[in-house]
Amino acid sequence: MASLVEVLCPHCEQNLKVPPAVFGKKVRCKHCELAFVAEDPAAKPAPRAKGAKPGAKAAPPKPKKVIKAEVLEPAAKSPFLDDDEGVQNVEIIKEDDIPRCPHCAxxxxxxxxxxxxxxxxxxxxRERAETKKVYEATPMEVFLHLLPGILGVVLSIVLVGLNIWFITNVREWMVDSIVDMDEKDAAGRPKFYIHPAAFMFAIGIISARLVLQFMRxxxxxxxxxxxxxxxxxx
Incomplete structure (x- = not known):
């Protein structure tokens, strides 16, 4: 016959019957399956009664209920023993059975x-992720970081608009200039020493290169x- 002592599960507060041999070891409750270290109830200091004066001797703790029962071996299919048979109703967790990290153990x-x-x-x-503590970026820091990109989009739009405006008005700007031949073609349009399309092409190439850099x-x-x-x- 072996002695069984009642211990209280810290989670579900159910009384569990365990042998003294498991004190100081990790066990698992049958009811809520919480793993905790079983402690000897008799070793815990008794709480001081309300209204007791400091320094006064505390009343001796009441003896814990000890149940005499035969410890049976658990069934092969279940880690718990049948509570109705008067045996322990917790599972003892062996140190070797606890899954541990292969890196930090x-x-x-x-x-x-x-x-x-x-x-x-x-x-x-099988790799370790690098962890580090960083400061959270402020809204101003985010804005300053995105500012070059925002300026790139704005300048690209402005350049495209200037090119359309230049192509629309370049012929009128060339009239009465040094490139004007003071002659007209068969369609009645003024003739120039340098065709307006040459200016359009040059300005288009320069603008396209700048827009490409801005968009990048x-x-x-x-x-x-x-x-x-x-x-x-x-």
Whole structure:
């Protein structure tokens, strides 16, 4: 016959019957399946009664209820023993059975976790993720970071508009200028030493190159890298 002692589950507050041999070991409650360390109830200090004066001797603790019962072996299919048979109703967790991180050796939570919460080790890729503490970017920092991209878009739109305006008015600007031949063609339009299309082509090539550079800056800053550089906490 072995002695069983009643201990209280800290989660569901159910009385569990365990042998003294498991005190100081981690067990799992049958009712709520919470894992906790079983402690000897007799070893805990008795709480001081309300209204008792400091220094007064506390009343001796009441003896805990000890149940005499035969400890039976658990069934193969269940880690818990039948409570009705007067035996323990907790599962003893062995240290070897606790899943641990292969990198830091700390307990995995949950046991099937793919990434360790303590060191960031990935159990699938077998690589450790780099972790660092950074300051959160302020709205002003975000705006200043995006400002070059915003300016690139605005300047590109302005250049396209200027090109359309130039193409529309370049022929009128050339009249009575040094390139005007003071003659008219068969259609009655003024003739020039340099055709207006040459000016349109030159201005178009220069503007297209500038627009390409502006849009490249806007794409990199607004699409590829919209967040400012992280400031690591020291």
């Amino acid at each position: 700390k307990e995995l939570d949950p046991p099937d976790a793919k990434v360790c919460l303590h060191c960031g080790f990935n159990n699938l890729t 800056v806007a794409y990199r800053r607004l699409i590829l890298n919209p967040r400012p550089e992280e400031r690591v906490k020291k």
